[in-house]
Amino acid sequence: MDTAAAQTWVRPKQELGAIARLFDWKPFLVTICLLPAVGLLLVFLTYPLGLGIYLAFTDTTIGRSGIWVGLENFEFLLEDRLWWNAVFYSVFYTGIATIAKFGLGLWLALLLNNHLPFKSILRAIILLPWIVPTVLSAIAFWWIYDPQFSIISYLLTDVLGWRTTNIDFIGTPWPARWSLIAANVWRGIPFVAISLLAGLQTISPSLYEAAMLDGTSGWQRFCHITFPMLLPILAIVMTFSIIFTFTDFQLVYAITRGGPINSTHLLATLAFQRGIPGGQLGEGAAIAVSMIPFLVFATLFSYFALARRKWQQGEADE
Amino acid sequence: MSDAHFPTADEEANAPAKNSAAAAAERMAWDSRTRRMVTIYLPLACFVLILLFPFYWMTVTAFKPNAELYDYKTYNPFLIGSPTLEHLKHLLFETAYPTWLATTMTVAVCATALSLVSSTLAAYAIQRLRFRGSQYVGLAIYLAYLVPPSILFIPLAMMVTWFGLFDSPMALILVYPTFLIPFCTWLLIGYFKSIPYELEECALIDGATRIQILREITLPLAVPGLISAGIFSFTLSWNEFIYALAFIQSSEKKTVPVAILTELVTGDVYQWGALMAGSLLGSLPVALFYSLFVDYYVSSLTGAVKE
Helix, strand or coil: CCHHHHHHCCCCCCCCCHHHHHHHCHHHHHHHHHHHHHHHHHHHHHHHHHHHHHHCCECCECCECCCECCCHHHHHHHCCHHHHHHHHHHHHHHHHHHHHHHHHHHHHHHHHCCCCCCHHHHHHHHHHHHHCCHHHHHHHHHHHCCCCCCHHHHHHHHHCCCCCCCCCCCCCHHHHHHHHHHHHHHHHHHHHHHHHHHHHHCCCHHHHHHHHHCCCCHHHHHHHHHHHHHHHHHHHHHHHHHHHHHCCCHHHHHHCCCCCCCCCCCHHHHHHHHHCCCCCHHHHHHHHHCCHHHHHHHHHHHHHHHHHHHHHCCCCCC | CCCCCCCCHHHHHHCCCCCCHHHHHHHHHHHHHHHHHHHHHHHHHHHHHHHHHHHHHHHHHHCCCHHHHCCCCCCCCCCCCCCCCHHHHHHHHHCCHHHHHHHHHHHHHHHHHHHHHHHHHHHHHHHHHCCCCHHHHHHHHHHHCCCCHHHHHHHHHHHHHHCCCCCCHHHHHHHCHHHHHHHHHHHHHHHHHCCCHHHHHHHHHCCCCHHHHHHHHHHHHCHHHHHHHHHHHHHHHHHCCHHHHHHCCCHHHCCHHHHHHHHCCCCCCCCHHHHHHHHHHHHHHHHHHHHHCHHHHHHHHHHHHHC
């Protein structure tokens, strides 16, 4: 109707102060927003990572800043039987625990993927071991593994009568190693199961219907639909699991502290023992740094799994 | 298996073709019910039993008098004959347990608040302000999550001493965000992605500033994501062990997990009753906190994994 009025109409400009305008200026806003997170991570994560690598090449002890000694710490470690022991047990612990966690976790996820009553309560209960502080559940395991009053020994000897003596869970090297792995698996199953359950729920039911029309068996459907579709998420969860199992500290420190006769030291507990109570910061840092190659390997694995996933979904690689 | 209620092809092939349809259906229904029992409920019950047993054992031990605790012959170890609060009393009134609880709570709340604020801002900048290279900043923050504390605690212990924060809970408040921020940022980026960008565009056209948009539009819509990030951070800070063990020396400043292990375990005689009571009490706040928000938690956990 009256175009002239529309042309002369000016949007009432919001009056902004200098500060408000500054905060609306994108480069400044981006900087401000990123500053706390990036700052904290740079100071307390990136810098210590570099410092740790530097320390590994010095002979620093508590109260004395060290001098550069080159590869001496690592040469020493290569001849250190305890270090080799810790490497062996770290790999063994990670390998066995990961296989068990994923086997049982996948099974539990498949069970939970059924139509069940009280599903949400069940899920909450199953997550409990993962939520409760590791050290506190480790103490419970310590008590379960007690040489004299172990409830498992009681069940096997007095109730079932399968054994005549108590099991010495954490007093001798091999039983101690297996006992720690069992505790780690117990704690790790919930996370694996719940993550894989999420993966299972994203698989379209129409795939199963199509397969069923073709007359496949349950096992065939698992092998050709469930497992391949689950692979991307499996790879990611497994990377996380491997990294945090390999660098585990709490469980071993709480239950055996590396004993008996240093047979259950992981690299992390050995690094702690040498570095903090032992005061050999340089050597402790060298042990910690010796974990890095393994972690880089696990991360690359994760990266390629992610890339493959994008390709599977028909998205272009970024 | 996910398909237990469907008869498999083999079963159908094996079923005699001459059976009347009704009888076959009936038998199949019975079969599938038993099968369901054996293949689903039985293993599930075993899983739940094993996953819950340590908690049950913790509780039983915490309320058992010492006489029953060390005598399996006269008392059934799975039951409590005469429940006692003796261990709890010892814990609360004869040790510094209340102080440890207070310290842990303070550290967990402060670290959570610090990481929530930083990661919300960072996630907003990365996902919504879309500057050049924002993808790489996101990737770098994600990679930070893969650096485990076991590698960092030795250099961090040195740095904490330089800053004069050794043996101070302040050190923990500053260090915990290193493992909280990466996960929270990652989770919140995913969450912000699910909020339609059009809402922000409308607000921009209406002349709102970026800060106004964040405060009035994005944040209120992201509350579920913020809650789960908060729960996650709180739980992780409460559970943290290695930094607290390395940085804190004096007994009264220790956090619950460290204190139980280093202060309650004295000499060769372990006071299992008190230890279990301490573990139970130390697990309760996290378990309660988590059970209140379990649905947010599971959905965002699974959402973040899917991301």
